[in-house]
Amino acid sequence: MQAFMTLRIALRALARNKLRAFLTMLGIIIGVGAVIAMVAIGEGAKSTIRAQIAALGTNVLIVLPGSNVQGGVRAGFGNVNTLLDSDAKAMARELPSVAFVSPVLRRQDQVVAGNLNWGTWAQGVAPEFQQIRDWQVAEGRFLHEGDMDSAAKVAVIGQTVARQLFGNDDALDAVIRIRNIPFRVVGILGAKGQTGQGTDQDDTIMIPYTTMQKRLMRITWVQSIVVKAVSAERVEEAEEQITLLLRQRHRIGPEREDDFNVRNLSDIAEAATTTARVMAVLLGSVASISLLVGGIGIMNIMLVSVTERTREIGIRMAVGARSRDIMLQFLVEAVVMAATGGLIGILLGVGSSEVIKQWAQWPTLIDPAIIAIAFLFSGAVGVFFGFYPAKKAANLDPIDALRYE
Amino acid sequence: MSELIRVEDVHKTYRMGDVEVPALRGINLTIEHGEFVAVMGSSGSGTSTLMNILGCLDRPNTGKYFLEGHEVGSLKPDQWAYIRNKRIGFVFQGFNLLSRTTALENVELPMMYNGFAGQERHQRAIEVLSLVGLDKRLDHTPNQLSGGQQQRVAIARALVNRPSLILADEPTGNLDSATSNEIMALFQHLNTGQGITIILVTHEADIAAYARRQIIFRDGLVISDRVSEQVIAKMEH
Numbered sequence: 330m331q332a333f334m335t336l337r338i339a340l341r342a343l344a345r346n347k348l349r350a351f352l353t354m355l356g357i358i359i360g361v362g363a364v365i366a367m368v369a370i371g372e373g374a375k376s377t378i379r380a381q382i383a384a385l386g387t388n389v390l391i392v393l394p395g396s397n398v399q400g401g402v403r404a405g406f407g408n409v410n411t412l413l414d415s416d417a418k419a420m421a422r423e424l425p426s427v428a429f430v431s432p433v434l435r436r437q438d439q440v441v442a443g444n445l446n447w448g449t450w451a452q453g454v455a456p457e458f459q460q461i462r463d464w465q466v467a468e469g470r471f472l473h474e475g476d477m478d479s480a481a482k483v484a485v486i487g488q489t490v491a492r493q494l495f496g497n498d499d500a501l502d503a504v505i506r507i508r509n510i511p512f513r514v515v516g517i518l519g520a521k522g523q524t525g526q527g528t529d530q531d532d533t534i535m536i537p538y539t540t541m542q543k544r545l546m547r548i549t550w551v552q553s554i555v556v557k558a559v560s561a562e563r564v565e566e567a568e569e570q571i572t573l574l575l576r577q578r579h580r581i582g583p584e585r586e587d588d589f590n591v592r593n594l595s596d597i598a599e600a601a602t603t604t605a606r607v608m609a610v611l612l613g614s615v616a617s618i619s620l621l622v623g624g625i626g627i628m629n630i631m632l633v634s635v636t637e638r639t640r641e642i643g644i645r646m647a648v649g650a651r652s653r654d655i656m657l658q659f660l661v662e663a664v665v666m667a668a669t670g671g672l673i674g675i676l677l678g679v680g681s682s683e684v685i686k687q688w689a690q691w692p693t694l695i696d697p698a699i700i701a702i703a704f705l706f707s708g709a710v711g712v713f714f715g716f717y718p719a720k721k722a723a724n725l726d727p728i729d730a731l732r733y734e
Numbered sequence: 735m736s737e738l739i740r741v742e743d744v745h746k747t748y749r750m751g752d753v754e755v756p757a758l759r760g761i762n763l764t765i766e767h768g769e770f771v772a773v774m775g776s777s778g779s780g781t782s783t784l785m786n787i788l789g790c791l792d793r794p795n796t797g798k799y800f801l802e803g804h805e806v807g808s809l810k811p812d813q814w815a816y817i818r819n820k821r822i823g824f825v826f827q828g829f830n831l832l833s834r835t836t837a838l839e840n841v842e843l844p845m846m847y848n849g850f851a852g853q854e855r856h857q858r859a860i861e862v863l864s865l866v867g868l869d870k871r872l873d874h875t876p877n878q879l880s881g882g883q884q885q886r887v888a889i890a891r892a893l894v895n896r897p898s899l900i901l902a903d904e905p906t907g908n909l910d911s912a913t914s915n916e917i918m919a920l921f922q923h924l925n926t927g928q929g930i931t932i933i934l935v936t937h938e939a940d941i942a943a944y945a946r947r948q949i950i951f952r953d954g955l956v957i958s959d960r961v962s963e964q965v966i967a968k969m970e971h
Contacts, residue, residue, distance in 0.1 A: 334846055345834060644830050647791070648844040648891065649819020651812045727791050731830065 356623025357670030363616035365678025371609025373692035382598040395588035410550035426567040431455035432551035442494040453541025465519030485516040487531040624710040631718035643730025656723035663715020671707025744797035757783040759954035772942035775951030823892025825902040882913035902934035
């Protein structure tokens with residue numbers, strides 16, 4: 330029997346029991362829909378985390394001063410003043426695995442422009458900070474080496490600060506005051522948005538780190554040093570080299586603890602993506618179970634259908650249908666149900682992940698491969714769960730089948 | 735006339751739990767092309783079993799069955815399906831039409847299993863339906879047709895692959911006498927007009943009287959096999 334004819338017979342048989350066919354398909358529809366939506370949510374979370382980590386700057390290491398021990402009290406990291414800008418310069422000069430280095434000093438300050446003021450984080454950084462954190466400059470320029478040498482009173486401001494202090498007015502070349510010291514705005518940063526923790530990255534002001542040291546904080550050390558390795562593969566190498574270099578520069582003996590701490594952001598990135606992947610697998614497998622339940626529903630209904638249509642099977646056999654014709658007929662019916670359910674499920678899954686994205690503001694990401702897999706899998710469910718009922722139909726004895734009431 | 739069917743010493747026993755029920759106990763039978771045979775016998779006499787064996791639906795325990803000179807009793811199920819499709823047409827007491835399926839589609843059904851293209855299938859189904867006088871009822875489903883009309887659809891379905899043999903198992907069992915006579919006249923017409931061999935099982939002598947040859951079964955054996963000189967005259971069809 331031709332394939333087309335078999336398909337037509339199957340469609341006809343399903344059309345006779347539309348509600349039943351639909352209810353049977355519902356299991357697959359919900360299963361496939363759930364798989365797609367859940368995987369989309371999981372993938373969305375994964376890519377968001379990846380993007381957030383990329384926004385922090387990829388291949389980035391952070392060097393913090395070690396903890397201070399005084400009379401048995403161990404303060405947290407960053408409480409001692411052992412890190413110097415000369416350490417940063419030495420790293421850039423001596424370590425081949427390091428691409429960019431910048432000292433960082435941060436403090437919260439009230440910034441005033443005209444009759445407006447705004448509390449924000451001021452960061453003292455080097456020009457390399459731009460490459461390390463992947464900052465774009467929307468207007469003007471970033472800080473340059475000359476600003477460092479002269480401890481120039483210039484600032485580059487983030488979008489949020491620009492909006493708060495200047496509204497729609499042009500902020501470039503305007504003067505802002507931090508602790509009554511006037512700074513000229515030489516650049517406005519491009520927008521970066523929020524971090525994963527909800528911190529507004531655009532709510533910041535960057536000034537030369539030398540200016541921060543001498544004019545605002547009156548200190549000689551630096552709070553931290555950020556380092557960008559030349560490539561992702563060489564992050565660990567950079568970490569080791571930095572440790573060696575700093576131990577040497579700080580004259581730390583072999584038995585003593587480091588007075589600094591090197592943090593690797595790619596470890597955090599890896600942990601975060603692993604978490605997201607576990608979540609995606611978990612959601613996906615829960616959804617797969619509903620697909621399995623849908624398959625069992627198909628098998629159930631196909632068994633009922635075979636029993637109901639025993640006489641039809643007998644008639645078909647009497648007029649010349651072979652076992653494999655009967656088998657194929659029921660198998661195609663099951664596969665048509667499963668595949669149609671799969672298609673509707675895909676639409677449902679894509680639709681609901683779109684709704685989740687729009688209304689719940691939850692990032693979702695649909696991988697075309699998942700759609701293909703879901704469709705093939707639903708077809709496979711049809712074959713798998715349709716096989717036994719079809720086999721049962723094909724193995725009927727025509728005499729018994731014809732006599733069946 | 736050439737030989738169509740030869741049955742040699744066919745035995746068939748059914749097993750009902752622990753009890754063995756003999757249905758056929760050594761049947762020998764030869765039927766020529768173009769014969770019209772009525773097989774009579776009370777229920778349990780083995781007539782239905784014989785029809786199942788002749789129709790390639792069941793196998794004898796021992797003995798041989800030749801159809802058109804070929805031993806078919808020991809063929810594989812798929813080969814049987816082919817024979818049922820091409821060589822034999824079935825007519826049943828309960829019509830056995832597919833419900834909620836039009837007369838035309840019911841008649842097309844056997845052709846779906848031998849690769850006829852849609853157009854030719856259509857053409858031939860219409861042809862045989864007009865042969866049985868139902869060319870005005872092509873789109874009617876079985877529940878829109880009377881018993882006699884349903885049986886005509888079933889006969890058309892039996893004819894559509896141009897078989898040499900029609901097996902009818904009590905074809906008038908569910909019909910009133912007037913309709914029964916119409917159906918029998920149709921069989922007679924097919925027998926004399928188209929030269930199709932017809933074997934029919936019946937309990938009723940007046941139905942059997944339409945056939946030239948009458949075989950009577952009792953307890954799995956043939957007890958009478960005679961050719962009557964006087965056949966009920968063919969009614970105008």
